[in-house]
Structures are given as C-alpha cells and as structure tokens.
Amino acid sequence: MAITDTREQTVPADDGEVNLLIARQVEPGHEEAFEAWAHGILETAATFPGHLGYGLFRPAADGGPWFLVHRFRDQEAFQRWQDSAERAEWFSNCLGHHHTEIARRELHGMETWFAKPGTTRPAPPRWKMAISSGLAIFPISLAGNAVLGPYLVDLHFVLRTAAFAVVFSTLMTYLAMPAVSRLLRPWLTKAGQG
Numbered sequence: 001m002a003i004t005d006t007r008e009q010t011v012p013a014d015d016g017e018v019n020l021l022i023a024r025q026v027e028p029g030h031e032e033a034f035e036a037w038a039h040g041i042l043e044t045a046a047t048f049p050g051h052l053g054y055g056l057f058r059p060a061a062d063g064g065p066w067f068l069v070h071r072f073r074d075q076e077a078f079q080r081w082q083d084s085a086e087r088a089e090w091f092s093n094c095l096g097h098h099h100t101e102i103a104r105r106e107l108h109g110m111e112t113w114f115a116k117p118g119t120t121r122p123a124p125p126r127w128k129m130a131i132s133s134g135l136a137i138f139p140i141s142l143a144g145n146a147v148l149g150p151y152l153v154d155l156h157f158v159l160r161t162a163a164f165a166v167v168f169s170t171l172m173t174y175l176a177m178p179a180v181s182r183l184l185r186p187w188l189t190k191a192g193q194g
Helices: 031-046 075-082 085-092 126-147 157-183
Strands: 002-004 018-026 051-057 066-072 099-108
Touching (some): 018 031, 031 051, 031 066, 031 085, 066 075, 126 157
Antiparallel strands (some): 002 051, 018 066, 018 099, 051 066
16 A cells, blocks of 8 residues: 655656655564654655655565655755755664665656666666657657647647647656657666666
8 A cells, every 4th residue: 555645746857856766674563663654754854845745655565675755846855855854863763663774766857757666777878768758759749740730720829839738748658658668678778888
C-alpha cells in the first residue's frame, strides 16, 4: 500500500525539478516504528517551501526494502531540506528503529522518465535522453497536427497551442515516453557511451 501526497502533479520535464528516491532496509519486527518515523520525516519535509509531494512504499515482498520518495521544485528547495535542522533532528531520533539506508538516487528533470524501477543505475547521458525524447515527440507531433490541426485551425493561436500542449504532454507521459524508454532501455543503459 502506498501513502502519497498528490497536492500537485506535474509532467516530468527538464525544468530543474529534483526527485529523491531512498531505499531503507528495516529489520524484521521493527516495521511499525519505522513507518511512524518515515511518516514523520515525510510530513515534516512537506512543510518546506518548494516541496511538491512525497510517497512511502512498503516492500513488495517480506524483507524487501521500503522506499521513500520526495519531490522538490528545484535544487535550492532540495538543498534547503537536506541542510535543515528539522531533517537532522529526525535522523538523530531514528536510533532504535533498526533501519538503514541501502540506496539513494536523485533524479533531475527528464531523468525521471528514464529511471528503471527497482534499480539505482544512473540515468543515461543527456544526449541519449534528447534522442529518445525526439523519437517520442515526432510521431505525436505528426499525428497531432494531422488529426487535430484541421479542427483547430480557426482557433486563436494561444488556444490552439494550449490544446496541443495538453494532448502532447498527456500522450508523452502516459504513452510515448514509457514505450520509447522501454524499447530503448538496452541502448540507454549501455555502459561506456556517455
């Protein structure tokens, strides 16, 4: 069961947003104490300016890691939380909860589209992300202009652009980018080509 804060949901874009994914291993029998601690630290972080939301994900199988997710508007908001006395206090009070961090990953902007779930592998080089994004954008742009273009030709260009933006961003997020990143994953994750 996931506990999430959905106050604001935005399409991932290379706009400086920082997403932090943390995996913590919890010793058997200490799950309840850890969950209370995790809720506390996540809710405290949510009070900071520039914090966009959070999530706590239980293990998929007994003994597996728990995942905490934070979203921040930009690097400055992320750093403000990282350096805060409030965060330091939560970590000074976590002794006895029997949990340790086993992985940490910061995702910036478009990297969120290319992250393989359950891994801590770094994002591919930006040039590969740009090529992949272009491969996703081209067919959507082509189809959008062919299908929607004739119906929107009489609209003011601002309204026409807004309509295209809504359709394109929705299709990019839910259809094109997941498909392209899945199809190109072997190439995107191939070492030695950064």
